[in-house]
Amino acid sequence: MEKLSYHHGNLKQELILAGLKLIEEEGISRLSLRRAAAMCGVSHAAPKNHFRDKEEFAEAVKNYVTEEFTRYLQEVIDQNRNKEELIRDMGRAFVRFFKDYPQSFSLITNQKNICISMSEHKIEKSNYAPFEMFVEQAGPVLRSRGVKENELAQKILELWAMVCGLAGIYVMQGFHYEGDWMEMVNKIIY
Amino acid sequence: MEKLSYHHGNLKQELILAGLKLIEEEGISRLSLRRAAAMCGVSHAAPKNHFRDKEEFAEAVKNYVTEEFTRYLQEVIDQNRNKEELIRDMGRAFVRFFKDYPQSFSLITNQKNICISMSEHKIEKSNYAPFEMFVEQAGPVLRSRGVKENELAQKILELWAMVCGLAGIYVMQGFHYEGDWMEMVNKIIY
DNA sequence: AACAAATATTGACATTGTCAACATATTTTT
């Protein structure tokens, strides 16, 4: 993070990474614009050019983690050969990802501005990529397992809620019980 | 909140209430010891006699909400006549409670220091009262519905995770979809 | 080359958490 020139070159992204580091090492309450700036070797007011205020900065960090999460899920989907196991693998991926970013868990899963809902037996389009991916992948699997069309949306939401709930419990336990829990996730899903 | 004498009389509790008000009206990030003190009509350093630091203060607010939540669940249990409907009613209570304290939701449900786990087909004793109550109530109901003993713990955890997950989605949606969701909760549980 | 835009710095200020020293009220001890 050496300072070679007046202009940093990639400050915005490095501030986000610094912010994520602060959150994961010390908790969301200790996120600080000035410290993130210091970590990037720039002055305390430099972030102002990239983020209007601390709230927008925190939002940017959150969005970055969400994008990482989305990429991670996409990898799991791409690597998966056996569609029958996909839902289980996505559930596992959910937990595994937040093993690396435990502090970000509630940040990501409790965003007030994301939209997850259903009406008339149809899941409405969401602005939350991980959920969209889950819906897209889980739908065909459930259909092939005989779930009726008018119960499909509900079943998908059940699974999503359960995965979120289980992942939350995992995070709370510091991921100590992965073995047993994974067995449970499998039984729930199939 | 008038200041009648040098000593406030009930400062600790009123600080907690002020803190909760700040959290619910402006979000956890805007919790402030000094503002809570001002709301109680005392000087900025008065809270120091009741809370070591801001973290302990936030913890106290969180514990207060948890106790309110526990009392609310207990009321539901006490008022319930039909045991068959108890699990559904507790799920509903879960959501209803956080309708009043939406900002506190992730605070309460994502505490790192609470213990929820199982081993050898038994749920381990938890330090988290709401979960303990759920286990205690749900167990007999599931048994009476034919759930086998070696699947009981797992089924209880499934239900708990699902309720937490659904409640989280509710909170995100601003509780707009309660009708449909409640129908879903019922179908999941029975 | 000249100008405009983007990006970084410096200095200032208000807010906040925290601490130490002190003040006042309450409780306990004698």
Added chain:
DNA sequence: AAAAATATGTTGACAATGTCAATATTTGTT
């Protein structure tokens, strides 16, 4: 009841932080 100890509240100070205005430097455009 007086004195001492304890609990509770105040004031003033300081460092860390978010934010802003003014300024400086670099980069891109014309």
